[in-house]
Amino acid sequence: MVIKDHVKQRQIRILTDTSVSPRSGNVDSFRYPVDEAFSVKATSLTLSQSPEVYLRSTNGEIDCTVRTHRTIEPGIGEYSMDFSAPVKLYWKFAGNPTISKGMDSIQVSFTEETTVQFGVRSYHKKPAGTITTTDDPEDIITAVNALSSSLKTTSCERSYPTLRGYPPRIKLGESVDLPAGIEPKNTGIDIVIPPDFSYIYGVSTLAFYLGAKIVVGDNPRITTGSFEYDLSRGDWFEDEVAEVLKQTLFLDCIVRTEGIYQVDSYERSQVEADLPFDVAEMYDRPLPAQLESYLRIDFDTIEPYLPRWPLTAHLPSEPTSIEAIPHIVNELGVVREPRANSTSISRNVETVKSEGVRSTARSDSSSKVSMSVVEPIRLGESIEHAWFADGIPLGASKASVESFENQLRNVERNESIDITVVCNDPEMLDEQMSLDGVYGDREDQPYSVDSYFGVSKDQLQYLLTEDGCDFLHYIGHATPTGLRCPDGELDVRRLDSVSVDVFLLNACRSFEQAEALVELGSFGGVATLGDVVNTHAIDIGQAIAHLLNLGFPLRATVELVHQYTQMGSQYLIVGDGSLDIVQPETGAPMVCHIDSTAVDDEYEIVLDLFPTKKFQLGSSVTPDLDFIDQHFIHPGGLPPFRIKQQQLNDYLTWSMYPFELEGRLHWNNTLGTVNLSE
Template sequence: MEFDTLDRRPGIAVFDPIENARFELYTDDPVAPEPTATDEFYFPVDAAVAFETTAVEIPNYLSVVVRTQDGEISVDATTFDDRSLPADDYLLELQSTPMKLYVAVRGELELNHDETSVTIRFDGSRRPRVGTRSFHERPTGTITVTDDVEDAMKAVSLLGSALKTTSCERSFPTLRGHPPLVERGKSFDVPDGVERPETGVELVMPPEREYVYPAASLAYYLGAAVVPGDEPRLVADGVERSLDGPDGYETTVNRVLRQSFFLDCLTRTEGYYDVDLYEREQVESLVDLDFADLYGRSLAAQLDAYLSVPFETLEPYVLDWHLTTDVVPTAENLPALPYFADELSLVRTPRRPDVASVEPTPETFDDFTRARTTAAVADGEFTRSTSDEWNWDDDEMFQVQAADTVEHAWVGSGYPIGANKVTLESLRRKVDHTPPDDSALTVHVVCNDSAMADENVVGEFYGLRDLITFDVSIHERTTADELATLFETSADFLHYIGHVDDEGFLCADGYLDARSLDDVNVDAFLLNACRSYRQGEMLVEKGSRGGVVTLAEVINSSATNVGRALARLLSCGFSLRTALGLAKDEVLVSVEYVTIGDGGLTLCQSESGVPAMFQIRREEDCYLLEHHTFVASSYGIGSMVSSILEESPTRYLVPGSRPRFELSAEEVDDALDLELLPVEMDGRLYWSDDFSLTDG
């Protein structure tokens, strides 16, 4: 982290070279910041400076949590009223900054809010200390490995070098840095500064990729050494536990990750954030764990206590895990592991699909052909291809094993039905991506067939948010050159409606083949056309981060419903993978759509920060409403939120489902007015801004 003074006005600039992020704090008079100790801050910081001033102004009207130096909250982050605080030793935690920022100061304080900033004014000249910590969402270096599997084990052992702490607080996403990257080379090499933390934890396993790859997320989270041995087991300061349970090695490893992470989230309530946590309230009476005592113990001792609890006891309460990733266990796919360890994905190692496993299921095939040949087609329906030919390439498409998580990704050859096909290049772009300077989101809606104009309404859906500016343009019957220009010009999203076949995108004057593009500068896309996966794959290869494509022909009415739902979900802060999963509820046959590239990409943040949806169920004398939350780029697994449906201080973990609220129809409608979000009822997807129980 770097600090510097400002030229245009008094104050300091904070620069994070890892994230290429910058933030400014303003003062009444010019200051001379000097380095100061980092260990005097209640929270961990990477660097700190001190300077003399009478006030610190925080731009962008950000909220501030005011604590005493022992961590006790004096003023909550959601309070924007002006405040005067008596003399004390204060720690101010700034919210929603591009790096974690803290201001420590002794004395009396005044918090003054205006339309554009918050000013912390002191009782005379004081010497505040500003501490900062990188979110570290970008890796600090790259480990080079040969194709020897023991090199893979050594590389996975170093993923935990990115942890900012080995305490249970690493369950907060901001205290888990991005692991170092891995690339293949002629010899093993580790950059300076990449060192495994001393946690006293080892993961012992046979030196085979089928054992090493599934352990990546667990090794990262525990800061564990991965060492060769005959029987897979976890060793923590001499205490051993088998990793080859009755449900197999992969299931056991993933359960250990889920269980240790979940109980860390409960234990950490004894530390930095002493909050009423809903999940702790549900579990505490069921387990023989002293969380206050566990908080101060070593990671190895915590693990031993955590794993003494049967997983079945915790299973009803453990987080709704967000992502499963199938990684084909080859040397070529090893570089994908740091990215998915960063997301704490559950990892599995499927074999390459053979001829028998890649054939579509009879149910899938029959459902699809019935949709094309029944009354819907007779009534004038049509598909979004330029041909009636049906092709299913057995060597490329296959059904993957279902995952018990919200999202599902695949790293390997072929096209998985129902999972996000991830490429290594799209993962690299994920960490290299720099947000544009323009605060407006640029969205192009392209409709190249007037018969599909019903979907053009999505242009309105991308602009429904009050606090986010969307620059949406509609393009109809584009020429090949016009469409090429749109793909090659910088934009956040392109929503294509029309036809795609082996020659490319059908345009007003012929075809555009994505292979002819010099480069692609559209971050993400939806190709809502038949069999668009090859063109989508080429867009990612040429520079896009990811998108939604189809593996087969799609019925126009179904495609329209999916396109409309995706537009609203993406503009509400859902990732590509989660948005597609929810949008598929709009159609009866959903196997045609998949994400390609970086499926975790989001266009923007939701209104309340974390993406959410309501599920409503009718009861005899009331309605049951469940509030579900999902992970996003700025709210990773382990984040905490409060519910917009209650005023209590209770916090809930992300992702998860809140307790059911029993409400009247009028109370449900009041809840729907709080935020723009999707609503599921009776198997249908609705939206809170146009759904009402009292109005029918």
């Protein structure tokens, strides 16, 4: 049995001991919202993956996470199971189950044929409607206040991403219009700011998360009636706002462990002794009282344990920027003024001799070319820094509203994940050939991979506009004026539209053509600023292919390319950095960092987990290691663990994610023993 999410191209396989005939069920019979409900009768069901799973009994005696390498026999009773699979999955049944969780599967068996009710929900989120506003600051405040209408709760459980809906879109118009059903939350919290765009945009994410009302006034501050908090303490207004946002979400993640999922939280174990309140008592307090207690804590107390923030948006303080706000808020992005230094860089590369062989760049231009760029003053705060302002950024992605709006098109996706590889230079065939063993090596995913060589302008135009694909991997030459073909250049900017969702333009100076792809319909991709040496470009192309094939999003992929490849800094994201092309094999994508020095047959490892559209900020994760029972706030680096060599070998044998050893990234996408001494 296969459950598919056609919009997100996600699926989960479930094996049964006999053929089954699903019967339609009642979606309202489940505790949590579901899109579809059905039931089957079976004696055994096996998931072909091993996601996190939570088990509850209706009598309240069992309320726990099912750990990897464990078998549970809870006895006869009524139970529910909550799976964080590629689609959200809920089971309900009455019987005598045996539950076994391995590294790559979960089996539930019964002593006799049992009816199991299924509830299924897609992780796909889309805006509930579109708000119209004028360019007047006070009208824009009205629109921003309405974004909180998408919160599914105002309790601390809104720190779970599944309980934060996608905020309504906002567009500029002649008057203010809030569609029916879009009503701001009323939590009793006000944020007072001057009617200036920099202040409005700067507090938009915080106001959304708190369900707060933005009101016009002097002296930026938060008020709750009985409490007031100054927001003008830092050098920049955004600094204080960002700290409040991070502190509030983090402490909500601590307090929520007394609610729906009462898990053993690592972060709670580290900070609870320093909190001036009782966590259990705080769970039942109203949001304004919670916020007042949270903000009496020194930020330095919790800062070492904060999750790594996925997004900082550098957004111009002008009316048109309002259309980007809902998409930034959806990721709880920090919003900052686009402060930067202007400079220029060379787009040429000096090739060097290596072992007697001169490397060649993927550009045949010998003329010196420079490019004007901007260097954002504030970097390093988040995994991705998205530059929405004019100019080409260094160390950040080039973002645009179009990349988000293109994803909201109501287009039925194909059954398979369609990947197109184009190589337009015979000297670069090594890269194309190396991809044969990368794309499509996932047995759990339906792939369709088409490779082309020596594509003409007309054929490339057809591939971009008519044929369509989920991902384009272009290998060859590019200039600001076109992609090189045997019969000349195809300038993407001259096309009417494109049907390529995500792309990698692995060619010199491909930024301008990448920007045109997004303007004409693509969601986003990876491009280059200047020349890239062919040998390094092959390595980078392979690395990007490996990471995307494992479910890493663009923002994580480009960060790792910057860290572990030569010339990786020439590559940047154009569009939405949260994009991926395939679901992760299991859990959140990660890199295992291994200290190569063994002490008493033990290694120290650090797991670095990255966010995806499913595992967003505020998710709870637990690595599949026998000795780890605690849950961690996602994303970010987990604390160091010491692990026996055999345990590490076993873990790496079953994990498909890459590991880092002595400064090098190793691909671990084939099952087998890993030799750490190599």
